Amino acid sequence: MKNLIVSPSPHIHGPKSTRSLMTDVIIALAPAMLVSVWYFGVSAITLLVTGVVSCVAVEYLIQRFLMKKEPSVKDCSAIVTGILLALNMPPAAPWWLVVIGSVVAIGIAKMTFGGIGQNLFNPALVGRVFLLVSFPVLMTNYAQVDPLFPGAFSGHAVDAVSGATPLAIVKEGLGKGMTLSQIFAENDFSSAQMFFVRIGGSAGEVSAIALLIGFAYLLVRKVIKPHIPLAIFATVFVFSGILWLADPERYADPLFNLLTGGILLGAIFMATDYVTSPMSTKGMVIYGIGIGMLTILIRDFGSYPEGVSFAILIMNAVVPLLNMYCKPKRFGKEVKNG
Amino acid sequence: MSTIIILTVVSLSVLGVILAVILYFVAQKFKVVEDPRIDQVEACLPGANCGGCGYAGCRAFAESCVKASNLDNNYCPVGGNAVMKNIAAKLGMEVSEKLPMTAVVRCSGACGKRTAVVEYDGTASCMAKSALYTDSSSCQYGCLGEGDCARACKFGAIRMNAETGLPEVDEDKCTACGACVKACPQNIIELRNKGPKSRRVFVSCVNKDKGAVARKACSVACIGCRKCEKACPFGAITVEDNVAYIDFNKCRLCRKCVAECPTGAIHAVNFPQETNKQIKNDE
Amino acid sequence: MMSKTFPMGGVHPDDSKISANAAIEDFPLPAVAYVSMSQHLGAPAEPVVEAGQEVKAGQLIGKPSGFISAPVHSPYSGVVKNVDYVADLSGNKAKTVVIEVSGDQWDDGIDRSGEIKRDIVLSGPEIIAKIAEKGIVGLGGATFPTSVKLSVPKGKKAEYLIVNGAECEPFITSDYRQMIEQPEQLLIGTRIMMKALSLDRAYIGIEENKPEAIEKLRGYSKEYGDIEIVKLRKKYPQGGEKQLIKAVTGRNVPSMGLPIDVGAVVQNVSTAIAVYNAVQHNMPLVEKVVTVTGNCLPVQKNFRVRLGVKLSELIGHAGGVPEDCVKIISGGPMMGKAVYNIDAPVVKGTSSLLFLTRKETARRPESNCIRCASCVSACPMGLEPYLLGKLARLSKMEELEKNRVYDCIECGCCSYTCPAGIPLLDNIRLAKASVLKIMRSRPKK
Known part of the structure; x- marks a missing residue:
């Protein structure tokens, strides 16, 4: 008779694998990718393809030739980083910018720490922030690009907002000494428009509904817990609401704050990155609140119009502390000297 | 302007003096009186904190040396006699020399010599394996081959031989700290006298099964036949629970037992090659 | 009514109760049986028979040694061949009485009629003594002597008796079959334990994936209104002692504590039936319901097996080890032990033999922790x-x-x-x- 296997329990394994989880994230990102392709056309496709290909290539090359071990690109995590990086770029960005971003994201933010699971900061965000700081003009150039179906958006106020995100317009306007009501009067920022699809913004943040569909998918598949995104949303809403009540002419209303910029993309896909988010639910809530607060602080009092990336990166640094001090609720009282 | 400077200087100086006074009293109050010899002894030690001496670390060992009335029960296996002499000199005590020891692996059941009966599929740990079952091969006493001893060794003296699946001890690196002995769930590794010129004779098997069972399980097992016991002129060999054991304090390295052993379970190491042949010819 | 559950954690493996519809069959008597003296937690029993001695089924062959120990009775009539050391399923050797079986003669005073006896005549302490005498141990897997568990230590008070019918491990159906085939025995056994603990209420917790068992036992609510059937959410490890107590009573057993610290006593369903047999029929614990199952097996079986039958005989009866089976597990796939020695005998703690294929059981290659929590x-x-x-x-x-x-x-x-x-x-x-x-x-x- 052939030899039996003997091993410690448990003898069966659940269906989840790193690869299946990453595939679920990619599926959840599909609506946002589709909207950006539909809306930004060829330039969005270029960004996405360049992002994915260069991230996977960089990871493969580093593991194969520098770390000299079996490449783990099959786990699909580099693909997720590539997509997220591409979705965080302005649609008019040149392809080589994405390649530089990928090298920084995978090479510096991920591989130098030891690869998947070891990195302290979200690779896609490190890539994006690196580009934002190094190529500020290219990274804030929200020039209009040709949509795939040119006729589809002719009704929108394309000319009125060409070139800048709503947040940048607000920041610029406030800088000129205008009041918010004046700015809003000049521009068409209806919530409905922002909810479904709007013009200014990076590839992934143009449609709130597409991102929310992805969020729902992740929750249904139990890929992420809702704590981090909900904590961020609630904090942004409450904190910006307080500021708005204090001075509606100086601070934008909470709904505007929620729907603009990268809040949705960041909260749903970047802040919930497994590796760089806390392990316990208590930690997750604190982490989410931190991101929300920092985002609004940067938006309303900092010099950048947008603060989600910085907020998430800052909170990434706090995660080890949160893991150390926010322990899950244990079962049963502890008995001393038991 | 000058008033501000004067004020700053004065207030800071006053603050400094007050804090210094407070610090002085705190330091006095919480002063820990420690025997300065502990530091001296610790400085002599290798500082590996391996625990081979039986204490938590080198510091704890030093404390116990200072407190003890003699050094008979304290021995640093890593530092050996040289270090112990140093310590004795520092403390004004006598120390008896101990023979150098080394770790010895008492199993030769390499792959091929034992038949595998089950497959193991779990974390690489002898402890985990031994908790599950007695062994993946026919011999339940033998080396489990997952390398707990190699991981326990702080001096890199043990490595697993991929071919045989057994650990190998590098005598030059081995300090006889005993970490591997504690790590081995099968109690295969033993600290033995290193012997003159590292020559030593030992039984490389711990199988307690009866002869026939042991032999069936492994071709190089000790079968407890007592031939070696009878052959030994110094009474150094005892057979208990079907397994022979050589008392290294009595063994004179004559190697008569090696020639007698029908399974080759008794190993003589570091003897010159010719002599080995000679013995065989003498038979 | 909502199903009760424990608050945190847990997983949902596929329950795979493919042997649920296989009625319990009596396993034929073996020619030679190996009755181990360490079938329970604690000190092994000391054999009281010698080679060549004739024994009857139900006769005491091993007396307990120590406070936490249990006696062992012969499940067979025949002649003691010898007392030897026989390897258990992990290969560890234990003192074992080897019996050559002949016929099926039972010891006097053991009632094998099978009629249901409802009146509990013994008093509380008498019940506990009886349970100890008949070698009853926890049959959920831990095999802790039941009499010790029912003896509440001084200063503690039992408030809840919970009978564990969760059977949350995938595949195993031995408890389920007993619940639907011997519901009244289970309820009477529960009442006996209530009397031993002087309680007037008890709970039987059953996972919601066994609606027939819940239905069946609730059908007796008129006669046994003092025993509440609690429906539990299907979630592993619902049948874990601490989790079950939390689900039923809402109390948290303290860390390093015992259930009795929060006034709870948990007993398994098959233990309750064994208690019934011991107290009402004077029947020692000599047999066990064992599920033999696996997706690779052609037939799924629930056997009533006398203790001491070799596992290999059970395997042979199920058609031998299938070609694609690479691992045999005693117990469930989550906590069971992989069988090292298939010639090991069935013991009090054996609840199932599960056959798994490489595809089902192979471990994944290990990769970096992705901190997914x-x-x-x-x-x-x-x-x-x-x-x-x-x-x-x-x-x-x-x-x-x-x-x-x-x-x-x-x-x-x-x-x-x-x-x-x-x-x-x-x-x-x-x-x-x-x-x-x-x-x-x-x-x-």
């Missing part, structure tokens, strides 16, 4: 398996103790759920053993 969400004890596993590999005993590794119930949820295929429990289990050893060696304050 799946294990943290899955741990029913609120521990952080990822951290414990890492600390265990580094042998950081103090940190492990600080993070309460000793609370681990070894349910396997963490290893089951880990997407990176890290054998978390393998490492945590070892660390837990070492930490407990260190804690026990410490002088008590």
Whole structure:
């Protein structure tokens, strides 16, 4: 008779694998990718393809030739980083910018720490922030690009907002000494428009509904817990609401704050990155609140119009502390000297 | 302007003096009186904190040396006699020399010599394996081959031989700290006298099964036949629970037992090659 | 009514109760049987028979040694061949009485009629003495002597008796079959234990994936209104002692504590039936319902097996080891033990033999932890398996103790759920053993 296997329990394994989880994230990102392709056309496709290909290539090359071990690109995590990086770029960005971003994201933010699971900061965000700081003009150039179906958006106020995100317009306007009501009067920022699809913004943040569909998918598949995104949303809403009540002419209303910029993309896909988010639910809530607060602080009092990336990166640094001090609720009282 | 400077200087100086006074009293109050010899002894030690001496670390060992009335029960296996002499000199005590020891692996059941009966599929740990079952091969006493001893060794003296699946001890690196002995769930590794010129004779098997069972399980097992016991002129060999054991304090390295052993379970190491042949010819 | 459950953690493996519809069959008597003296937790029994002696079924052949121990009775009539050391399923040798079976003669005073006796004539202490005398142990797997569990220590008070019919492990159906085939015996057995604990209420917890069992037992609510059937959510490890107590009573057993610390006593369904047989029919514990199952087996069986039958005979009866089966497990796939020695005899703790194929049971290749916190969400004890596993590999005993590794119930949820295929429990289990050893060696304050 052939030899039996003997091993410690448990003898069966659940269906989840790193690869299946990453595939679920990619599926959840599909609506946002589709909207950006539909809306930004060829330039969005270029960004996405360049992002994915260069991230996977960089990871493969580093593991194969520098770390000299079996490449783990099959786990699909580099693909997720590539997509997220591409979705965080302005649609008019040149392809080589994405390649530089990928090298920084995978090479510096991920591989130098030891690869998947070891990195302290979200690779896609490190890539994006690196580009934002190094190529500020290219990274804030929200020039209009040709949509795939040119006729589809002719009704929108394309000319009125060409070139800048709503947040940048607000920041610029406030800088000129205008009041918010004046700015809003000049521009068409209806919530409905922002909810479904709007013009200014990076590839992934143009449609709130597409991102929310992805969020729902992740929750249904139990890929992420809702704590981090909900904590961020609630904090942004409450904190910006307080500021708005204090001075509606100086601070934008909470709904505007929620729907603009990268809040949705960041909260749903970047802040919930497994590796760089806390392990316990208590930690997750604190982490989410931190991101929300920092985002609004940067938006309303900092010099950048947008603060989600910085907020998430800052909170990434706090995660080890949160893991150390926010322990899950244990079962049963502890008995001393038991 | 000058008033501000004067004020700053004065207030800071006053603050400094007050804090210094407070610090002085705190330091006095919480002063820990420690025997300065502990530091001296610790400085002599290798500082590996391996625990081979039986204490938590080198510091704890030093404390116990200072407190003890003699050094008979304290021995640093890593530092050996040289270090112990140093310590004795520092403390004004006598120390008896101990023979150098080394770790010895008492199993030769390499792959091929034992038949595998089950497959193991779990974390690489002898402890985990031994908790599950007695062994993946026919011999339940033998080396489990997952390398707990190699991981326990702080001096890199043990490595697993991929071919045989057994650990190998590098005598030059081995300090006889005993970490591997504690790590081995099968109690295969033993600290033995290193012997003159590292020559030593030992039984490389711990199988307690009866002869026939042991032999069936492994071709190089000790079968407890007592031939070696009878052959030994110094009474150094005892057979208990079907397994022979050589008392290294009595063994004179004559190697008569090696020639007698029908399974080759008794190993003589570091003897010159010719002599080995000679013995065989003498038979 | 909502199903009750424990609040945190747990996983949902496919329940695979493919042998649920196989009625319990009597397993034929073997020619030679191997009755082990260590079939229970605690000190092994001391054999009281010699080679050549004739024995009857139900006769005492091993007397308990020590407070936590249990007697062993002969399940067969025949002649004692010898008393030898026989390897158990892990290969560890235990003193065993080998009996050559002939006929089926039962000892006097044992009632084999099978009629249902409802009146409980014995008093509380008499019941406990009877249970001890008949060698009843916890049949859920831990095999802790039942009489010890029913003797409430001084200063503690039993408030809840919970009979565990959760059977949350996938595949196993022995408890389920007994619940639907012997419902009244179960209820009377529960009442007997209520009397022993002087309680007037008891609970039987059953997972919702066994609606027939719940239905059937609730059908007796008129006669047995004092026993409440609690429907439990299908979630592993619902049948874990601490989890079950939490689900039924809402109380948390303290860390390092026992159920009795919160006034609870938990007994398994088959234990309750064994108690009934012992107290009402004078029947010692000599047989056991064992599920023989697996997706690779052509037939699924629930056997009533006398103790001492070799596992290999059970396997032979199920058609031998199938070609694609690579692992046989005694118990369930989550906590069961892989069988090392298929010639080991059936003991009191054997509840199932499960055959798994390589595809079902192969371990995943291990990759980096992606810190997804799946294990943290899955741990029913609120521990952080990822951290414990890492600390265990580094042998950081103090940190492990600080993070309460000793609370681990070894349910396997963490290893089951880990997407990176890290054998978390393998490492945590070892660390837990070492930490407990260190804690026990410490002088008590």
